[in-house]
Amino acid sequence: MIPQPMRVGQGVDIHPLVEGRPLILGGVTIPFDRGLDGHSDGDVVAHAACDALLGAAGLDDLGTHFPENDPAFEGASSMDLCRQVAELVAASGWAAMNMTVTILCDEPRLGDHVGQMSANLAGVFALEPASARVTAKAAEGLGFPGRGEGILAIAVCLAVAADL
Numbered sequence: 001m002i003p004q005p006m007r008v009g010q011g012v013d014i015h016p017l018v019e020g021r022p023l024i025l026g027g028v029t030i031p032f033d034r035g036l037d038g039h040s041d042g043d044v045v046a047h048a049a050c051d052a053l054l055g056a057a058g059l060d061d062l063g064t065h066f067p068e069n070d071p072a073f074e075g076a077s078s079m080d081l082c083r084q085v086a087e088l089v090a091a092s093g094w095a096a097m098n099m100t101v102t103i104l105c106d107e108p109r110l111g112d113h114v115g116q117m118s119a120n121l122a123g124v125f126a127l128e129p130a131s132a133r134v135t136a137k138a139a140e141g142l143g144f145p146g147r148g149e150g151i152l153a154i155a156v157c158l159a160v161a162a163d164l
């Protein structure tokens, strides 16, 4: 078999926006009147990023490693989940090279926060600052993100076999 020194992974995550929850994206708490519902903090940026990295490393997805029904992860900080995923990936002999995450969301505007989200992802996944980029895209009023019913994040990650 031909060696696979590099692999690409993709991750997608969606959580509903509800009242009475803080809005946390990429580890940044963003002032807003609603937040993302979920077993953990509902951080779609972190979850999509984890699934992209796990996929690139050829590992099972986030929900398999950290089941929604496991009380140990009730209210878990998704930045902590990212650190645990980074350890799983390192133990499997792979390392993230770069990662991009696109958030689909009309409200709130996220432009002032994507820099900090990028820095947070670079920190937890041990990436160069320019190698972890989060961007926000408006849904133009269309579909569930446009109606403010939820937020979608899509991540792509390139990983390299660490021992090559």
Ligand SMILES: [Zn+2]
Pocket (backbone or CB within 6 Å): 013, 014, 015, 038, 042, 043, 044, 047
């Ligand atoms: Zn999620």
